[in-house]
Amino acid sequence: MAVSREDKYERILDAAIEAFAEVGYHSCQVSKIARIAGVADGTIYLYFKNKEDILIRLFTERMGDFIQLIRSKMESCQDTRSRLRAIVHTHLTHMENNRALATVTQVELRQPNSSLYSAIAVPLREYFRLVEEVIEEGIKQNEIIPSLNVRVARQMVFGTIDRATTDWIFARSERSLSKETDCMLKLFSGALGLPKE
Amino acid sequence: MAVSREDKYERILDAAIEAFAEVGYHSCQVSKIARIAGVADGTIYLYFKNKEDILIRLFTERMGDFIQLIRSKMESCQDTRSRLRAIVHTHLTHMENNRALATVTQVELRQPNSSLYSAIAVPLREYFRLVEEVIEEGIKQNEIIPSLNVRVARQMVFGTIDRATTDWIFARSERSLSKETDCMLKLFSGALGLPKE
Amino acid sequence: MAVSREDKYERILDAAIEAFAEVGYHSCQVSKIARIAGVADGTIYLYFKNKEDILIRLFTERMGDFIQLIRSKMESCQDTRSRLRAIVHTHLTHMENNRALATVTQVELRQPNSSLYSAIAVPLREYFRLVEEVIEEGIKQNEIIPSLNVRVARQMVFGTIDRATTDWIFARSERSLSKETDCMLKLFSGALGLPKE
Amino acid sequence: MAVSREDKYERILDAAIEAFAEVGYHSCQVSKIARIAGVADGTIYLYFKNKEDILIRLFTERMGDFIQLIRSKMESCQDTRSRLRAIVHTHLTHMENNRALATVTQVELRQPNSSLYSAIAVPLREYFRLVEEVIEEGIKQNEIIPSLNVRVARQMVFGTIDRATTDWIFARSERSLSKETDCMLKLFSGALGLPKE
DNA sequence: AATGAATGAGCCTTCATTCAT
DNA sequence: GATGAATGAAGGCTCATTCAT
Numbered sequence: 029m030a031v032s033r034e035d036k037y038e039r040i041l042d043a044a045i046e047a048f049a050e051v052g053y054h055s056c057q058v059s060k061i062a063r064i065a066g067v068a069d070g071t072i073y074l075y076f077k078n079k080e081d082i083l084i085r086l087f088t089e090r091m092g093d094f095i096q097l098i099r100s101k102m103e104s105c106q107d108t109r110s111r112l113r114a115i116v117h118t119h120l121t122h123m124e125n126n127r128a129l130a131t132v133t134q135v136e137l138r139q140p141n142s143s144l145y146s147a148i149a150v151p152l153r154e155y156f157r158l159v160e161e162v163i164e165e166g167i168k169q170n171e172i173i174p175s176l177n178v179r180v181a182r183q184m185v186f187g188t189i190d191r192a193t194t195d196w197i198f199a200r201s202e203r204s205l206s207k208e209t210d211c212m213l214k215l216f217s218g219a220l221g222l223p224k225e
Numbered sequence: 226m227a228v229s230r231e232d233k234y235e236r237i238l239d240a241a242i243e244a245f246a247e248v249g250y251h252s253c254q255v256s257k258i259a260r261i262a263g264v265a266d267g268t269i270y271l272y273f274k275n276k277e278d279i280l281i282r283l284f285t286e287r288m289g290d291f292i293q294l295i296r297s298k299m300e301s302c303q304d305t306r307s308r309l310r311a312i313v314h315t316h317l318t319h320m321e322n323n324r325a326l327a328t329v330t331q332v333e334l335r336q337p338n339s340s341l342y343s344a345i346a347v348p349l350r351e352y353f354r355l356v357e358e359v360i361e362e363g364i365k366q367n368e369i370i371p372s373l374n375v376r377v378a379r380q381m382v383f384g385t386i387d388r389a390t391t392d393w394i395f396a397r398s399e400r401s402l403s404k405e406t407d408c409m410l411k412l413f414s415g416a417l418g419l420p421k422e
Numbered sequence: 423m424a425v426s427r428e429d430k431y432e433r434i435l436d437a438a439i440e441a442f443a444e445v446g447y448h449s450c451q452v453s454k455i456a457r458i459a460g461v462a463d464g465t466i467y468l469y470f471k472n473k474e475d476i477l478i479r480l481f482t483e484r485m486g487d488f489i490q491l492i493r494s495k496m497e498s499c500q501d502t503r504s505r506l507r508a509i510v511h512t513h514l515t516h517m518e519n520n521r522a523l524a525t526v527t528q529v530e531l532r533q534p535n536s537s538l539y540s541a542i543a544v545p546l547r548e549y550f551r552l553v554e555e556v557i558e559e560g561i562k563q564n565e566i567i568p569s570l571n572v573r574v575a576r577q578m579v580f581g582t583i584d585r586a587t588t589d590w591i592f593a594r595s596e597r598s599l600s601k602e603t604d605c606m607l608k609l610f611s612g613a614l615g616l617p618k619e
Numbered sequence: 620m621a622v623s624r625e626d627k628y629e630r631i632l633d634a635a636i637e638a639f640a641e642v643g644y645h646s647c648q649v650s651k652i653a654r655i656a657g658v659a660d661g662t663i664y665l666y667f668k669n670k671e672d673i674l675i676r677l678f679t680e681r682m683g684d685f686i687q688l689i690r691s692k693m694e695s696c697q698d699t700r701s702r703l704r705a706i707v708h709t710h711l712t713h714m715e716n717n718r719a720l721a722t723v724t725q726v727e728l729r730q731p732n733s734s735l736y737s738a739i740a741v742p743l744r745e746y747f748r749l750v751e752e753v754i755e756e757g758i759k760q761n762e763i764i765p766s767l768n769v770r771v772a773r774q775m776v777f778g779t780i781d782r783a784t785t786d787w788i789f790a791r792s793e794r795s796l797s798k799e800t801d802c803m804l805k806l807f808s809g810a811l812g813l814p815k816e
Numbered sequence: 817a818a819t820g821a822a823t824g825a826g827c828c829t830t831c832a833t834t835c836a837t
Numbered sequence: 838g839a840t841g842a843a844t845g846a847a848g849g850c851t852c853a854t855t856c857a858t
Binding site: 451452453463464466467472473 | 831
């Protein structure tokens, strides 16, 4: 069976994730992506405008999926604690299951002054917004102490998860990342003043 | 008086911080650093092995200074809360006062598989160790609840500060970063179970 | 009725003339010709060996037709003056009516060291020969002064027409090209010593 | 003695003329020019913006010099015949002595829709203007019949010279080009109605 | 030590051509 | 015959690094 057009696009994207994770975006040659994807160099340009376009689409598409995943996991949650748990656990599990993507995300997410930044900014801000909504709702429901700064609280939640992920990537050990969900949640509970379980 | 060897070295390093902050390490040409530093391209190679060496030395030296600064600020602290406050406040203030350095630090800190990573790892781990020591001491002194995972707690402290800094850099607004010290400390107090003030 | 093989061949040739005229042979992509002709890229290679072959056939066929046209116009001419007039007028009118072809002809006629040159050389030399025959016949009939160099005289006739055509193409104005027939003929009459009308 | 900056610029220009003449602008690799000039590929880009810039500067500078040469040769001329002779003879001699330049000029002078065309247009128009001035002055001095179209007359003068040059280039024979000055002048005399010598 | 012109390896991208359908 | 997705060779240009002055 021939490889369909859809498949090829995805294969190039997957190859790019693997390649970027291994050597970083800037040190990665387009021909390396092509080799991993099993296509010719020129084929890449049938699906992507240029090298940067690969990175941009990678972020927007995969992060879009990721945020959808988190939203769906949160639907059945009744209280703030379980919503936070859904975020933390889904995030850590997803990174654990997609280590290469995690590596790229952690590393390349922060380029200054590039068209890349503005492309990334949209899904990232959407994620931030989602976390802040959970916090705001928690305050409204009297589950979270009202006096805290919502943005800083969100920075704590995301920053902690993000840092744990980065540490896990660089540690290269086999230790589980998602197992840290409970530790993290306990800290967040105390910080936000969530009621005892 | 002629510019001494020391001065020229520092001037190149400062120029590099400015240049890297503006366009990013990979997009920055050595000649740009030379122009900002007011020296010839070739002169850079009298002081640095190559382009990457500039970045490595930049991190190790400036982060070394930074850690020294934090240690000195912490010397007079008697309890865990004030030690944490010293860390948070010194970190945020330092980044606020050295925005270009902050930009480089936040952006370029995470290159995979490069000799850069191992160079950065040393001072970064020292900083992590410092935070973890404060937490461990807090547990020993019964100021922090003992059941938490020290590493995850450190990831929270550093991750939150780090994320707040990144947000502040990309926000490009004039809002103060160091003013968030108290918000952050309140969260950490709750998370770690610090006694009421 | 389906488009016949003949038709498709001609359509590609016409498309090539249009495309080459617009952007020049070297800057013209084969896919552009295909798009204008309304065929797939690959189809072109069913009718032409390669890109250069399109240009070669374009010249040989269209110039062959052009020379036939001039010959037929000259058949009814009784004297040198009317023969020259036929050449000049037919040439200018033809270029005026086929501006795109004229553009390609004027521009691409002169590539050094290519298989293109030798392909063009044949019809071009035939045209030159035709002009020189008119001159030689004029000398034999005592209509043209015998002391002139036939080749140089032909260079004058062709060069003048050719230059006027090039100027007209680049002028992009709406001024008529064929209207210059009489001016040109008057110059040629004086140069060649044709008898008064 | 070191090669001065000026020299290197000229050497690259000369190398480009030779290389373009041999294989044509489009088929000529920048590395070929570099090899002939005896410099590294990158050095070219210290002196020229890009490949097209080489061609543009080549035309503007060398044609500027050429027009100056013709002007200087014409200064001592007292009548129209000697002015025309100066133009024809200087043009033919110059092309004969600079065959490679002539080849490039004849071939690459006519690219449509490129920034090249507008760059060439200026010196070329200046040359046309010079020829037309000679004709206009001749009419004013009653040396040339007044009824002719000046533009077409100029097209004849330039077109004939240009065509003779092209023929000479493609002939590749050792026959002299400049020796045709007199043939050509005799034709022009008759065409323009110049008084007998 | 300082310079900056010169180097040349390296890479992204294009596009003529092919070939499985 | 017709298609157009896929190919991959080729080349213009950049820029970190060198070295003669």
